[in-house]
Amino acid sequence: MRYWLFKSEPGTFSIDDLVKKPTHWDGVRNYQVRNFLRDDIKKGDRGFFYHSSCKVPGIMGTFEVIKSGYPDFTAWDSTSDHYDPTCSVDDPRWYMVDVRLIQKFNRVVTLDEIKGNPVLDKMWVARRGNRLSITPVTEKEWKTVLKLV
DNA sequence: GCCAACGTTGGC
DNA sequence: GCCAACGTTGGC
Numbered sequence: 001m002r003y004w005l006f007k008s009e010p011g012t013f014s015i016d017d018l019v020k021k022p023t024h025w026d027g028v029r030n031y032q033v034r035n036f037l038r039d040d041i042k043k044g045d046r047g048f049f050y051h052s053s054c055k056v057p058g059i060m061g062t063f064e065v066i067k068s069g070y071p072d073f074t075a076w077d078s079t080s081d082h083y084d085p086t087c088s089v090d091d092p093r094w095y096m097v098d099v100r101l102i103q104k105f106n107r108v109v110t111l112d113e114i115k116g117n118p119v120l121d122k123m124w125v126a127r128r129g130n131r132l133s134i135t136p137v138t139e140k141e142w143k144t145v146l147k148l149v
Numbered sequence: 150g151c152c153a154a155c156g157t158t159g160g161c
Numbered sequence: 162g163c164c165a166a167c168g169t170t171g172g173c
Contacts, residue, residue, distance in 0.1 A: 009170095009171090030156075031157095052170085052171060052172085053170075053172080054171095057172070111172080128172090129153070129155065129170095130154090130170095131155060131169080131171075133170090150173105151172105151173085152171105152173095153170100153171100153172095154169100154170085154171095155168105155169090156167105157169100158167075159165095159166090159167100160165095161163090
């Protein structure tokens with residue numbers, strides 16, 4: 001089993017949306033992240049749900065992957081915000097996984113806190129200029145964050 | 150709202 | 162295949 005961190009802007013999709021029901025993690029249009037979704041993220045993997053571009057960026061909770069990577073059908077949907085007209089049904093380019101909430105934390109593990117923690121400060125999300133919306137998390141980082149909440 | 154970082158695009 | 166221009170992300 002592997003661990004991941006998924007970023008989302010709470011104005012678009014927040015932890016409270018995930019509390020209500022499982023979701024397709026659609027709309028990823030970056031090749032590095034696509035490769036994670038297609039090749040590496042498997043059913044049973046766990047992840048941190050991270051709020052970005054908001055007042056207090058940080059980890060809000062945990063989720064479980066309930067379906068491994070499969071083609072992101074919103075790429076073929078001309079009514080979708082994520083529509084990619086250059087993408088054919090025969091040759092899927094973009095992938096997604098399905099996730100469901102495990103736990104919403106009682107408090108936010110903030111980006112400041114991550115940067116200030118010697119075990120966590122190597123996490124991708126703490127690195128300057130990091131723009132990947134999904135990044136790997138080590139088992140040590142996973143356990144360390146869970147101990148904080 | 151600014152701006153650094155960096156992925157993507159497209160001309161050559 | 163190089164690289165400048167452009168667009169997007171995301172912390173501050």
